[in-house]
Amino acid sequence: MWSIQxxxxxxxxxxxxYKYRAVDSNPLSVYIMQPLWNRIVKIVPLWxxxxxxxxxxxxxxxxxxFILAVYDWDYTASGSSPxxxxxxxxxxxxxxxxLAYTLDSIDGKHxxxxxxSTPLGELFDHGLDSWATSVLPLSFFSICSRDNxxxxxxxxxxxxxxxxxxxxxxxxxxxKYNTGVLFLPWGYDISQVVTVGMYLLTAAFGxxxxxRPFIFGYYLTEILLVLLLVCCIxxxxxxxxxxxxxxxxxxxxxxxxLYEGLLPLLSPMLLFTLxxxxxxxxxxxxxxxQTRMFLWMVGVVFSNVTCRMIICQMTNTxxxxxxxxxxxxxxxxxxxxxxxxxRFEEPILAxxxxxxxxxxxxxxxxxxxxxxxxxxxxxFSLKKYTK
Numbered sequence: 001m002w003s004i005q006x007x008x009x010x011x012x013x014x015x016x017x018y019k020y021r022a023v024d025s026n027p028l029s030v031y032i033m034q035p036l037w038n039r040i041v042k043i044v045p046l047w048x049x050x051x052x053x054x055x056x057x058x059x060x061x062x063x064x065x066f067i068l069a070v071y072d073w074d075y076t077a078s079g080s081s082p083x084x085x086x087x088x089x090x091x092x093x094x095x096x097x098x099l100a101y102t103l104d105s106i107d108g109k110h111x112x113x114x115x116x117s118t119p120l121g122e123l124f125d126h127g128l129d130s131w132a133t134s135v136l137p138l139s140f141f142s143i144c145s146r147d148n149x150x151x152x153x154x155x156x157x158x159x160x161x162x163x164x165x166x167x168x169x170x171x172x173x174x175x176k177y178n179t180g181v182l183f184l185p186w187g188y189d190i191s192q193v194v195t196v197g198m199y200l201l202t203a204a205f206g207x208x209x210x211x212r213p214f215i216f217g218y219y220l221t222e223i224l225l226v227l228l229l230v231c232c233i234x235x236x237x238x239x240x241x242x243x244x245x246x247x248x249x250x251x252x253x254x255x256x257x258l259y260e261g262l263l264p265l266l267s268p269m270l271l272f273t274l275x276x277x278x279x280x281x282x283x284x285x286x287x288x289x290q291t292r293m294f295l296w297m298v299g300v301v302f303s304n305v306t307c308r309m310i311i312c313q314m315t316n317t318x319x320x321x322x323x324x325x326x327x328x329x330x331x332x333x334x335x336x337x338x339x340x341x342x343r344f345e346e347p348i349l350a351x352x353x354x355x356x357x358x359x360x361x362x363x364x365x366x367x368x369x370x371x372x373x374x375x376x377x378x379x380f381s382l383k384k385y386t387k
Contacts, residue, residue, distance in 0.1 A: 017315075050116060054107045057103035060099050072085055074291060076145060079148040079211060097196050118377060123371070138295050138299065151212075156287070162299070170302075172184075179253065183240070187236055266322065268306070271305055279294065290350075304360045
């Protein structure tokens with residue numbers, strides 16, 4: 001059951017023509033973080049596989065999400081019972097986030113040190129990034145807390161903030177699908193540093209510091225979310241469109257028609273449309289009742305859709321028209337909003353969430369195995385693959 005060939009023969013051939021091209025113009029990254037990473041990577045033992053660094057970082061932030069899920073499943077602990085989440089959880093969050101940020105930044109450097117750079121490594125890195133893009137804010141929302149009438153943010157704001165972040169990630173790779181160059185968003189490094197800082201402040205002064213008015217009656221968490229949305233909507237996305245426009249003017253676009261260039265956006269846009277309908281038209285207000293589970297499901301389905309786009313982008317092959325997971329999702333949305341699920345909507349959501357998570361993990365394992373066999377390498381070892 002673990003041997004489905006998700007990557008086509010055309011895509012496997014395309015990987016051999018692939019060359020990684022990226023542009024990082026963020027001053028924080030170029031002048032502060034990159035020199036730091038260049039020093040840190042030198043202490044990594046040469047026998048460690050780069051993908052092992054990538055996986056370790058992802059597992060760290062995933063473990064923090066699970067810890068917070070135990071202490072704060074419904075995102076109410078920080079606003080109603082601030083002491084319910086132990087101080088060590090916030091300290092661990094700062095450590096986990098910084099370690100994941102560090103490992104994600106040095107895995108490529110380490111691959112070049114060990115002469116083990118492969119398309120599999122980049123796909124593994126960006127594939128986990130597509131999942132981590134949702135896991136990180138889902139943990140951060142525990143600091144914000146949901147609206148309790150005095151402080152916190154509405155669950156609808158959590159949902160919309162997550163959608164904007166995912167859109168920002170997707171547009172970066174859609175940009176590369178059309179231009180062949182990954183322009184690294186400025187917001188990534190800034191958001192990582194800010195998140196680590198907020199976890200440290202929470203560990204030092206308690207979560208109460210975020211639930212007091214900061215200026216003009218607004219809370220600091222609200223201000224940060226607004227700044228995040230402004231950066232994504234008015235800086236990152238316009239920059240993406242501008243880079244594509246420049247490539248069009250320079251006649252360097254990889255796609256020869258508007259339809260082919262826009263094709264990768266079809267499934268994600270349908271995905272977000274269906275999810276938004278479900279979130280706001282659910283008769284039992286599923287987003288309110290099962291906020292963490294619903295947002296987790298959003299992130300998992302998004303990651304699976306995006307991973308397929310990343311493969312098409314790396315292999316310069318045609319993107320699929322419609323992702324098959326949108327079909328069962330559409331059924332879920334129709335039966336929920338029409339009232340057919342009734343009082344069973346929550347357990348049905350739980351079943352669907354388990355299903356899409358299992359599908360995504362299965363997809364990742366199969367693709368990793370298929371590419372490791374194709375390139376004659378192990379995913380988590382520098383040894384050559386023996387057929």
